[in-house]
Amino acid sequence: MTRELIKLENATKYFSVKNNIGQTETIVKAVDNISLTIDRGETLGLVGESGSGKTTLGRSILQLEELDSGELYFNGQELRHLSKKERKTYHKRMQIIFQDPYSSLNPQRTALDQVKEPLNLLFDKREAEEKAKDILKKVGFTESDFTKYPREFSGGQRQRIGIARAVAVEPEFILCDEPISALDVSIQAQIINLLVELQQDLGLTYLFISHDLSMVRYISDRIAVMYLGQIVEIGSTEQLFDNPQHPYTKKLLSAMTIADPIKAREQQKNKKVQPTNIPRTKEPKWVEVESNHFVMV
Ligand SMILES: Nc1ncnc2c1ncn2[C@@H]1O[C@H](COP(=O)(O)OP(=O)(O)OP(=O)(O)O)[C@@H](O)[C@H]1O
DSSP states (O other): OOOOEEEEEEEEEEEEEOTSSSSSEEEEEEEEEEEEETTTOEEEEEEOOTTTSHHHHHHHHTSOOOSSEEEEEEEEEEEETHHHHHHHHHTEEEEEEEEETTTTTTTSSEEEEEEEEHHHHSSSSHHHHHHHHHHHHTOOOGGGTOOGGGHHHHHHHHHHHHHHHHTTTSEEEEESSSSSTTHHHHHHHHHHHHHHHHHHHTOOOEEEEEHHHHHHHHOSEEEEEEEEEEEEEEHHHHHHSSSSOOOHHHHHHHHHHSSSSSHHHHHSSOOOOGGGOOOOOOOOEEEEEOOOOOOOO
16 A cells, blocks of 8 residues: 555646637647645645646546546556556546536436445445445435435535445545535535545545635645646645745635735735746746736746
């Protein structure tokens, strides 16, 4: 067993986007030469603006997207060069919790059936049912809920079913892709606390994608900041919030505290950095050349 559960080395995933007559128009560098590790039992938060590549990175780890190049290790085993059959054994060890619990559940199936479905492939019928019932109870349901359909549950309850389904097969790694953003604010903390509880009980490792920086701060041991397909900064949660290094991270964090009038006034006073003012050093450096646009100089 390795300390690092997930390791990516020089991972790259580009998409070619075609125009309406089928010609390749642009190449989107969704994941651009990323190397990172996620330790067993930790939560790595992943933040960055929309389109920066967070979901593509997460889906690439789960092999729901095929990387163009680079290495992907799970518990020390490189996965990209395994045969399809060998890779299959790793699928159950990595699961996903989706943003929208409603569309990820089958409307025609009861809560119990949703959770039982992946277990039916691994256990006999009775054992699958017992396990599904146990896990539904663990995430807060009672026997009377087992035969209800998704439409009969609230958003938070549906997300609990999604979580139960993901943890039922005893994975080691879970990609939590915006798991609370579709939920009422009053429910979000309950779901976060459930994820923390399950992590402690089951020894889970999370990659937690969210736009909600305060939630990311609460749940993450470390945080990675993504910008245009690259990880521009990664560090402990404390370090990243107390002493952010990259201008893009500073920008993200300042947007979080913009409601604070004192901070907002201070920010107004700070002049924007113009590229011409920047002395070229040997070390490449990211600077903001216009609002929300950063370049390496
Ligand atoms: N299947 C695809 N085909 C073409 N382009 C894609 C595909 N999937 C993602 N992209 C592009 O790759 C880039 C990264 O997308 P991705 O969804 O990973 O970003 P994100 O940071 O998760 O965004 P959000 O926060 O909005 O979910 C975007 O420009 C997106 O349009």
